[in-house]
Amino acid sequence: MNSSPRPGQRLLIILSLFLGTLLVQTHAAVSKGLTLVREGHWLIIRGQSLPGEIRINYLEAYCRANSTDADWSQHTTIPHRNEFVSLNSAGTILKLKDTLADGVIVQHTITAKRDEVNFDLTAHNPGKSTSEAHWAQPCVRLSAFMGFDERTASNATDYLPRSFIFLDGKLTRLPTHDWATQARYVPGQVWCPANVPRTDVNPRPLSRLIPSNGLIGAFTVDEKLVFATAWDPYQELFQGVARCLHSDFRLGGLKPNETRHVRGKIYIVPNNIPALLKRYRKDFPESAKAR
Numbered sequence: 001m002n003s004s005p006r007p008g009q010r011l012l013i014i015l016s017l018f019l020g021t022l023l024v025q026t027h028a029a030v031s032k033g034l035t036l037v038r039e040g041h042w043l044i045i046r047g048q049s050l051p052g053e054i055r056i057n058y059l060e061a062y063c064r065a066n067s068t069d070a071d072w073s074q075h076t077t078i079p080h081r082n083e084f085v086s087l088n089s090a091g092t093i094l095k096l097k098d099t100l101a102d103g104v105i106v107q108h109t110i111t112a113k114r115d116e117v118n119f120d121l122t123a124h125n126p127g128k129s130t131s132e133a134h135w136a137q138p139c140v141r142l143s144a145f146m147g148f149d150e151r152t153a154s155n156a157t158d159y160l161p162r163s164f165i166f167l168d169g170k171l172t173r174l175p176t177h178d179w180a181t182q183a184r185y186v187p188g189q190v191w192c193p194a195n196v197p198r199t200d201v202n203p204r205p206l207s208r209l210i211p212s213n214g215l216i217g218a219f220t221v222d223e224k225l226v227f228a229t230a231w232d233p234y235q236e237l238f239q240g241v242a243r244c245l246h247s248d249f250r251l252g253g254l255k256p257n258e259t260r261h262v263r264g265k266i267y268i269v270p271n272n273i274p275a276l277l278k279r280y281r282k283d284f285p286e287s288a289k290a291r
Contacts, residue, residue, distance in 0.1 A: 034112040034268065035091035038084055043094070043110065043138075045117060050268065051220050052144025054227070057244075060139040062100055064132045065200045065253070069184055072203060078102060078133055103127040104254055119231070119264035125254035134200060135235035137248040138264070140227075146243065147221035153243040155187060162219045163245060165191060165237055166212040171273055174239060180205035191237040196250065201236045211237055214287040215280055216245050219271065226271050230280060231264040232287045 037044040043058035059080075067076040078100050085095035096108040104127075109120045119138075125131045143150040146159050160174040167176065180189060188204035191211045198206060216237045217228030231249035238246035249262050265283055269276055 033092070033114045034117060036087065036094045036110060036112050036117070037091065038087060038094060038096075041082065045112065045266070045268075047268070049115075049225070050145060051147060051225070054145050054266075054268075055141040057139035057141070058096075059098065060137050062098075062104075062133045062136045062251075065134040065197070067134075068199050068201050068203055068206060070203060072185070076203070100131070100133055102129070102131050102133065104131045104133055115267065115269050117266040119262075119266075121249075121262040121264070122259060123251055123254060123262065124259045125256060128256050130256065131251075131254040133251050134253050135248055135250050137202070137238070137246050138229075139240060139242070139244045139246060140229060140266075141242055141244050142218055142227060143243045145220065145227055146218055148243060150243075155241050156243050157187070159218065159243050160239070162221075162223070163216075163239060164218065165216050167209055169212050176207065176209055178208060180207050188241050189239045193234065193236070196235055202238050202246075202248070204238065204240075213280065214247055214284065215276075216247050217267075217276075218245060224271055226267070226269055226273070226276060228267045228269075228276060228280075229265065230284055230287065231262065232284045233262070234287060 032048050034045055034047040037046065041057060043056040045054040062078040062080050063076045064078060070076055080098045080100045083097040085097055087094045092112045094110040098106040104123060104125050106121055106123045111118045142159065143153050146162060148159065163174045164171050166172065183205040184203040186205060190202050190204050190206045191209060192198050192201050192206065194210055214230040214232065214234040215228050217226055219226055229245065229247045231247045233250040235248045235250040238248060240246060249264060251260060254260060267276060267279065
């Protein structure tokens with residue numbers, strides 16, 4: 001008896017095999033992408049391609065102007081309440097809501113993809129007074145990503161040689177030349193773009209150097225992978241005191257009934273700096289050319 005499948009059966013078998021292969025490939029592609037977790041005030045980025053998770057104090061603070069030489073707790077920070085809204089089953093779309101003490105409401109949609117995380121923020125002032133919220137800072141902790149023990153992160157400088165900004169259009173490793181050491185609080189380093197008042201940034205040592213763009217980043221220990229982050233509009237770049245790097249975003253103070261949109265991005269990509277810059281310029285054309 002001939003047990004060979006009929007033509008119709010053969011077609012069904014071929015389609016089943018094709019669909020099965022497609023599902024396996026799709027699952028593999030998704031599993032290699034980035035995912036998000038919310039734990040208290042921490043936003044955690046995980047992925048099979050990462051040497052360690054990236055933890056972000058999100059958001060560490062909303063801040064007033066005239067902050068460069070002011071008391072951080074008594075003057076600069078504006079209290080806010082964060083609410084978890086939703087996280088999809090794939091762990092790729094997270095929604096949060098912040099309510100500032102002055103009434104400003106900030107809606108966050110955070111989306112993880114294969115090699116990037118996108119931040120889309122809408123800030124609205126429903127009140128009758130102008131908000132003092134001029135800028136805010138997501139604090140990105142990079143110990144695990146860079147191969148260090150998080151327990152040794154306080155005031156660490158060992159990660160500086162693998163961290164970078166762009167000066168005169170070129171990737172420049174930290175510490176940069178003319179490293180500033182004097183400020184209300186030390187250590188650390190702040191770089192302020194030309195369009196932001198130098199009186200309105202983090203009260204850490206302020207560099208006289210002006211960054212070429214809004215990117216700040218770091219390499220893994222084997223330098224095969226790059227972390228970089230950027231926001232538009234951005235207030236400052238900041239090397240902090242917990243193996244953290246910041247691209248802090250600008251709000252500029254919201255007038256009554258005013259709404260503003262802010263975009264941010266984290267890239268986690270192979271060590272190909274020209275490709276990273278090309279991508280950044282496409283994603284942030286205004287910030288990329290601002291000095």
